Amino acid sequence: xxxxxxxxxxxxFRITTTFYKPSSHWRHHIVPINHSRRLSVPTFINSASIxxxxxxxxxxxxxxxxxxxxxxxxxxxxxxxxLEKFKTTIFTQMSSLAIEHGAINLGxxxxxxxxxxxxxxxxxxxxxxGKNQYARGFGVPDLNSAIAARFHKDTGLxxxxxxxxxxxxGCTEAIAATILGLINPGxxxxxxxxxxxxxxxxxxxxxxxxxxxxxxxxxxxLPIEELKSKVSKxxxxxxxxTPHNPTGKMFTREELGQIASLCIENDVLVFSDExxxxxxxxxxxxxxxxxxxxxxxxxxxNSLGKTFSLTGWKIGWAIAPTHLIWGVKQAHxxxxxxxxxxxxxxxxxxxxxxxxxxxxxxxDYKAKKEILVEGLKSVGFNVYPSSGTYFVVVDHTPFGLPNxxxxxxxxxxxxxxxxxxxxxxxxxxSEGKNLVRFTFCKDEETLRNAVGRMKERLxxx
Ligand code: GLN
Numbered sequence: 001x002x003x004x005x006x007x008x009x010x011x012x013f014r015i016t017t018t019f020y021k022p023s024s025h026w027r028h029h030i031v032p033i034n035h036s037r038r039l040s041v042p043t044f045i046n047s048a049s050i051x052x053x054x055x056x057x058x059x060x061x062x063x064x065x066x067x068x069x070x071x072x073x074x075x076x077x078x079x080x081x082x083l084e085k086f087k088t089t090i091f092t093q094m095s096s097l098a099i100e101h102g103a104i105n106l107g108x109x110x111x112x113x114x115x116x117x118x119x120x121x122x123x124x125x126x127x128x129x130g131k132n133q134y135a136r137g138f139g140v141p142d143l144n145s146a147i148a149a150r151f152h153k154d155t156g157l158x159x160x161x162x163x164x165x166x167x168x169x170g171c172t173e174a175i176a177a178t179i180l181g182l183i184n185p186g187x188x189x190x191x192x193x194x195x196x197x198x199x200x201x202x203x204x205x206x207x208x209x210x211x212x213x214x215x216x217x218x219x220x221x222l223p224i225e226e227l228k229s230k231v232s233k234x235x236x237x238x239x240x241x242t243p244h245n246p247t248g249k250m251f252t253r254e255e256l257g258q259i260a261s262l263c264i265e266n267d268v269l270v271f272s273d274e275x276x277x278x279x280x281x282x283x284x285x286x287x288x289x290x291x292x293x294x295x296x297x298x299x300x301x302n303s304l305g306k307t308f309s310l311t312g313w314k315i316g317w318a319i320a321p322t323h324l325i326w327g328v329k330q331a332h333x334x335x336x337x338x339x340x341x342x343x344x345x346x347x348x349x350x351x352x353x354x355x356x357x358x359x360x361x362x363x364d365y366k367a368k369k370e371i372l373v374e375g376l377k378s379v380g381f382n383v384y385p386s387s388g389t390y391f392v393v394v395d396h397t398p399f400g401l402p403n404x405x406x407x408x409x410x411x412x413x414x415x416x417x418x419x420x421x422x423x424x425x426x427x428x429x430s431e432g433k434n435l436v437r438f439t440f441c442k443d444e445e446t447l448r449n450a451v452g453r454m455k456e457r458l459x460x461x
Contacts, residue, residue, distance in 0.1 A: 086201045090424045094408075098418040103411075104442075104450040106372075107418040109245070109390060111441040115310035116357070122349040126342035135341040138329050139167030139317065146348040147317050151300070154277070155290040163322050166329045169339045170314035171275045171303035174328070176202045177335055178271050178299045178318055179239075181327030183208050187236035190227070194425030194432060196245050196273070203239070211235070212427045217384050217395070217435070220249040224258050231262045237269040243276040243285065246422055246437040247393050248386020250283055260291045269324070270298045275316075278307040278358055281366055282387035289319070296321050299328060306390070307361065308350045309441075315339060315347045365390060365440070368447060372440040375451030380460050390441040393422065395434050400461025403433040411436075415457045417450045 071077045091108040098105035105112075114120075138144070144161035152158055159165065168174040175198060183189060185207030191199055193214045203210050211230050213223060231238075238259060242251040251259075263270055270288055277285040289298040303316035318328045373392055376383045382395035401407040404421035411417050420437040423429035440447055 082205050082207070083201065085204070089197055090420055091197075094418050094420055097412055101412050101416065103416045103418045104446060104453065105418045106438045106440070106442065106447075106450050107420045109306075109439045109441055110311045111309040112446060113309060113443055115308045115313075116350075116353075118353070119308055119310065119346050119350040123342050123346035126345040131341050131345055133341065135167075135338040135344055137333050137338050139165060139339070140341065140344040140348070143167055143315075143317075143344045143348040143351075146351040147319065150351045151287075151319055154285075155287045157287075157290055157295055159319055160322075164319060164325055166318050166325055166332050167339050167344060168316045168318065168332055169336050170305065171273060171301050171316035172198050173314075173332070173336060173339075174301045174303070174316040174318040175199065175239075175271070175273060176205075177328045177331040178301065179203055179206045179208065180335070181329070181331030182269065182271075182299070182324065183236060188234050189236060190230060190238045192222075192240060192244075193427060194246055194422050194435075195239075196241060197424055199239055200427070208236075210427065214426070214431055215244070215247065215249060217247075217393070219385065220244070220247045222251065222255040222258065224255070227259070228262065231266050231268060233266055235266060235268045237271055238263065239271045239273070240288070241273040242288075243274075243280055243388025245276065245389050246391050246420065246425055247384065248389045248391050250280060250285065250387040251288075252283070253286055256286055256288050256291055260288060260294050263297060264293050268297070270294065271301065272298055273301045275301070275303045275306050276389040277302065278361060279365055279390055280388040281362065281369065282385075285388065297324075299324055304347045304350060306441075307358075310350075313340070313343050313347070315343055368440040368442070368444060371444055371447045372438060372451070375447065375454070376438065379451065379454040379458055384435075391437050391439050393435050393437050396436050397434050398460045399458055404436050407436055411454075411458075416453050 094107035095105060097103065098107060139147075141161070144165045144167065147165050147167070148159050148161035166174070166177070168177055179189075179202045183203070183206045187206075187208050188211055189203055189208045190211045190213060191203070193212050195212075200210065213226055213230060215222065240251070240259070242249075242256075244250065259270070262268065272288050274285070274287060277287070287300055289295045289300045299318050299320040301316065301318050304313060305311035305315070318325065318332075320328060368390075369386070369392070373383055373386075376392065376394055380398050382398065384393045384395070386392040396404065396407040399407065399410075401410055404423050408419050408421045411419055420439075421432070422435040422437055423432035426432045442450075
């Protein structure tokens with residue numbers, strides 16, 4: 001018989017395998033917070049990926065379970081060992097749940113408003129002008145020049161657009177190309193938790209040995225003594241992010257100076273993800289590459305998406321001295337070879353935007369941030385200060401749910417708002433169990449509605 005494309009499960013069957021972290025993590029996650037046995041998968045995760053077949057006739061010869069992704073007991077999902085611990089990304093899961101439950105999506109960081117016409121028009125024109133074949137592998141010359149000019153303006157550093165820049169398909173590819181192009185299996189790489197989920201997956205693909213340092217609330221400041229104790233001659237690189245997703249922390253000049261000294265002393269590289277650099281509110285963004293002695297050991301990573309509200313375009317880049325960009329460029333050549341040609345022309349136009357564009361962007365986001373932060377405080381959350389990005393992290397424990405996943409489940413189903421549980425951003429998920437992330441990259445009405453729902457339906461326990 002023809003099976004519907006959704007999952008079919010006998011009513012008595014319970015899937016406990018679909019999840020975004022390995023069960024061992026979840027055991028770890030759950031034990032300290034009252035559950036003495038293995039976590040049964042939160043129902044909202046199940047409901048995203050399976051639906052019970054109580055209303056569907058399933059005959060005896062049909063497989064007892066078929067997942068949405070097409071796996072069956074006879075054909076389990078196959079994935080190479082380097083990726084087997086990673087499941088569907090939390091952003092994908094949460095955005096589908098938002099749709100499924102009609103919840104307001106303050107989870108995945110994508111604006112619900114469009115990018116500027118002056119950028120879109122250039123893309124349309126480029127397509128009409130026939131700029132539709134492969135681009136030069138490391139970027140169309142116009143974009144490389146615009147990136148170099150922007151970087152000079154922002155940091156004072158002069159880079160050769162032809163020799164020190166590689167354009168990639170979003171910053172996520174730039175991160176992957178940097179790691180795959182410069183990290184050997186067994187190399188030690190330091191990351192700061194909480195960290196963006198692709199870092200761990202990509203480091204795992206490269207066979208890196210991950211050393212993690214946790215930034216802790218309330219200010220998520222750099223634990224310098226811990227960093228000192230972990231950086232050694234065996235450290236190959238530090239992978240960092242400022243302004244920092246998910247916390248909104250921005251590394252101060254003093255912290256960057258401390259990282260820089262350790263890197264210089266121990267001959268360590270820095271991979272610096274700065275995609276939220278234009279969304280800095282409480283202080284000025286500083287690129288670590290601009291500190292004395294750092295450019296020669298830093299790969300600076302950035303993208304178009306956040307600054308121009310065009311996250312779907314996937315235009316990113318890496319900037320590094322010739323001796324480091326070579327590895328990045330080689331990995332990029334064999335990962336994607338080149339990036340969308342017309343969008344690169346438009347990206348060049350975007351980066352040449354006048355200062356007023358960036359000022360306006362910051363002003364708009366400041367207003368949105370205010371609505372969300374004040375709103376969350378009035379709902380009763382303990383809101384941690386966020387200096388940059390379009391995210392804010394809160395402590396959800398006043399509402400009495402046992403952990404971040406349970407809280408987000410409740411929030412989606414009972415309140416109609418989506419947030420991101422932060423435990424997915426830690427090597428040890430229990431470290432994130434009290435924290436959830438909200439984004440304010442949504443129009444003001446959406447933010448007010450979300451706050452309204454929480455005020456009405458979330459009760460402190
Ligand atoms: N960077 C976005 C966020 O943190 C998500 C991007 C993605 O879904 N991969 O929300």
